[in-house]
Amino acid sequence: xxxxxxxxxxxxxxxxxxxxxxxxxxxxxxxxxxxxxxxxxxxxxxxxxxxxxxxxxxxxxxxxxxxxxxxxxxxxxxxxxxxxxxxxxxxxxxxxxxxxxxxxxxxxxxxxxxxxxxxxxxxxxxxxxxxxxxxxxxxxxxxxxxxxxxxxxxxxxxxxxxxxxxxxxxxxxxxxxxxxxxxxxxxxxxxxxxxxxxxxxxxxxxxxxxxxxxxxxxxxxxxxxxxxxxxxxxxxxxxxxxxxxx
Amino acid sequence: xxxxxxxxxxxxxxxxxxxxxxxxxxxxxxxxxxxxxxxxxxxxxxxxxxxxxxxxxxxxxxxxxxxxxxxxxxxxxxxxxxxxxxxxxxxxxxxxxxxxxxxxxxxxxxxxxxxxxxxxxxxxxxxxxxxxxxxxxxxxxxxxxxxxxxxxxxxxxxxx
Numbered sequence: 176x177x178x179x180x181x182x183x184x185x186x187x188x189x190x191x192x193x194x195x196x197x198x199x200x201x202x203x204x205x206x207x208x209x210x211x212x213x214x215x216x217x218x219x220x221x222x223x224x225x226x227x228x229x230x231x232x233x234x235x236x237x238x239x240x241x242x243x244x245x246x247x248x249x250x251x252x253x254x255x256x257x258x259x260x261x262x263x264x265x266x267x268x269x270x271x272x273x274x275x276x277x278x279x280x281x282x283x284x285x286x287x288x289x290x291x292x293x294x295x296x297x298x299x300x301x302x303x304x305x306x307x308x309x310x311x312x313x314x315x316x317x318x319x320x321x322x323x324x325x326x327x328x329x330x331x332x333x334x335x336x337x338x339x340x341x342x343x344x345x346x347x348x349x350x351x352x353x354x355x356x357x358x359x360x361x362x363x364x365x366x367x368x369x370x371x372x373x374x375x376x377x378x379x380x381x382x383x384x385x386x387x388x389x390x391x392x393x394x395x396x397x398x399x400x401x402x403x404x405x406x407x408x409x410x411x412x413x414x415x416x417x418x419x420x421x
Numbered sequence: 422x423x424x425x426x427x428x429x430x431x432x433x434x435x436x437x438x439x440x441x442x443x444x445x446x447x448x449x450x451x452x453x454x455x456x457x458x459x460x461x462x463x464x465x466x467x468x469x470x471x472x473x474x475x476x477x478x479x480x481x482x483x484x485x486x487x488x489x490x491x492x493x494x495x496x497x498x499x500x501x502x503x504x505x506x507x508x509x510x511x512x513x514x515x516x517x518x519x520x521x522x523x524x525x526x527x528x529x530x531x532x533x534x535x536x537x538x539x540x541x542x543x544x545x546x547x548x549x550x551x552x553x554x555x556x557x558x559x560x561x562x563x564x565x566x567x568x569x570x571x572x573x574x575x576x577x578x579x580x581x
Contacts, residue, residue: 187468187548194475205478213474215511220470222422224463228455229433235451236440267429269509271466271546274553275459281554290554291562298540303425304512308536311520316581320533323576327569335561344555387454 216269223268231279244284251286256329259289263296273297281344282387284380288336290344295328345385356386356399362410369402369411377402384410465549472545473509482510482518489522489531494578501531502570505538506563507545515539530578537570 182189198206234243247255266273277290285293300321309317342360356376365382376399378387403411422430440448488504491497510518519532542563543550550559 185464185468188464191468191471191475195471198475209471209474209478211474212477213471216470216473216509217467220466222426224459224466226426226429226433228459229437231455231458232448232451233433233436233440235454236447237436237443267426270540270543271462271469271549274549275455275462278458278553279455287558294562295541295566298543299537301512303423304516307513307516311516312523316523316529316577319577319580320536320573323573324537324569327573331562331565331569334565335558338561339555339558343557 219269223272226267227272227275231275234276234279234283238283240283243280247280247285247289249286251289255286255289256292256332259285259292260296260300260325260328263293264300264302266297266301270294270298281341282378282380282385286336287339287341287344288332291332291335292328295331296325299324299328341381342383345380356403357412358384358386359410359412362408364408364410366407368405368407372402372405373398462549462553465552469545469549476508476545477510480504480508482508482514485510485518485535486522489519489527489535491531494528494530497528498531498534498571498574501535502538502542502567502574505535505570506542506567508539509543509545510539512540528578529581530574532574533577534570534574537573538567541566541570 195206195209198209245251246258251258263273266276273294277285277293280293281287281290305317305321308320360383363383365379365384367379367384369377369384370379376387377384379385399413403409403413437448440451485501485504485508488497488500491500515536519536523529523532544563547559547563550562
């Protein structure tokens, strides 16, 4: 990878590094303080991310897709919402830790509304946090805020489901190698040829082909180009990352 | 590490053991996949963490007191909600801080608005959320959470 490619992939990191550099030059004490403040969160990350990694592995390896679709999918109804609420509430770690798990569940069939519920309850409802809140602000304060928050999360989930389709969420493809696959869902007719050719990379969700989360490996490159070629409506476009169509 | 996180280590390690016992091949494949997915996020997460450090330095947690204490509840609620969206103060710092303030008689409406956006709305984590779930989803979820925080705060002002 060239330097520009590395920078493009880590845009946020580059921006943050630049800010730190500027502060180090002009306000060295502030920069040191900011570094120090970050340490607590770095430790938290090191403690939590391995768990998240193992959990995504377990979900992928042990839980069949049909089960997730049935329990958390579009037809799972109110029970699915409650299950999502429980899943989010018994979680550990900050909200960014919820992203990999939610993404994995989404690609395995969970509905948009249930992803909203998992993310939100993951952020707000946590047992140690509730105990802390009750201690400093009183039990009734904590209780009322909890009830109102649960109601708000359910309403938010319902509204988001109406406004955002699963298509909007899965169109961003996963990039693992230098190749990037973009599937144009306006063209995709759901014929399933790509899934048959390369089941490790493609899957069908709501009758449209999707790239599986983390599905592209370097060895797949040649086969991906073949699937792009075989797609009857040319909905699959394989690109060099950030570059021209291959 | 607190008991809660520790028990999660136990649970996830046990489940991984079950998965390995069931099918080694499937588990290793899943690991490869997760590694790809999380490897993509790792750089952004580290960037986010250093952003949090910056925000905490230039907007220290104590500065929220001046927001919560202002005379006009409506305006201070909105400012508190915005402050909560930007900062990411750890909960065990935020609760005593807000508690000490509410206990001496400050209005709870801005306090609730702040506590709720603090965890539900994330401006700092927005780039990552956008990348993983699309711009529209991230925008809708964060905006709805912001509004919800204000509504929850007002409802609590009425109830308590």
